[in-house]
Amino acid sequence: MDIRYPVVLEPEAGGGFFVRFPDFDDVFSEGPTRDEALCNAIEALSGMLAFKLENGHDIPRPEAVSPDADAVAPDAKVQAALLVRFARGTRSLAEVARALGTSWPSARRLEDPAHWPSLKSLDRVAAVMGKKLVLSFE
Structure with missing residues (x-):
């Protein structure tokens, strides 16, 4: 799954760009250049998604991004x-923990944006979910 959220860059009257996310009404950023605006958008998106993950809020999946549109990944x-x-979908963390043969706190850490899971852990959880772990560099 591609975790890139579409962004809209709007030129500002005094120069620079205002950045907004169609998927989120509460996230925006700006920057003096296009590149800096996109870099700042990544920070804003990462911070907001981390907050939502830590507090159990619903997070929409990214809209499809057309090839000519701008998008950023957290x-x-x-x-x-x-x-x-x-x-995980509708599965509880307890179900995931049981399937992995681990504790609920260990399963919860997999969804903690402050935690660095190992590739081995990600591969195991992908297998439990009927998925395959795929890595890429862009």
Whole structure:
């Protein structure tokens, strides 16, 4: 699953860009150049998604991004936590913990954006969810 959220860059009258996310009404950023605006958007998105993950809020899956549109991905820790959350679906963390043969706190850490899960852990949870772990560099 591609965890890139579409962004809209709007040129500001005095220069620079205002960035908003169609998927989120409460996240926005800006920057003096296009590149800096997109970099700042990544930080804003990562922070907001981490907050929502830590507090158990619903998080929408990213809208499909057309090839010519701008999109940004959150940082790697947040992406890993989101992938686990999205793959888990309606399963409880207790069910996931049982399937992994681990404790509920250990399963909960997989969705903690402040925790760095190992590739081995991510591979195990993917298998339990009937998924396959795929890595890529972009």
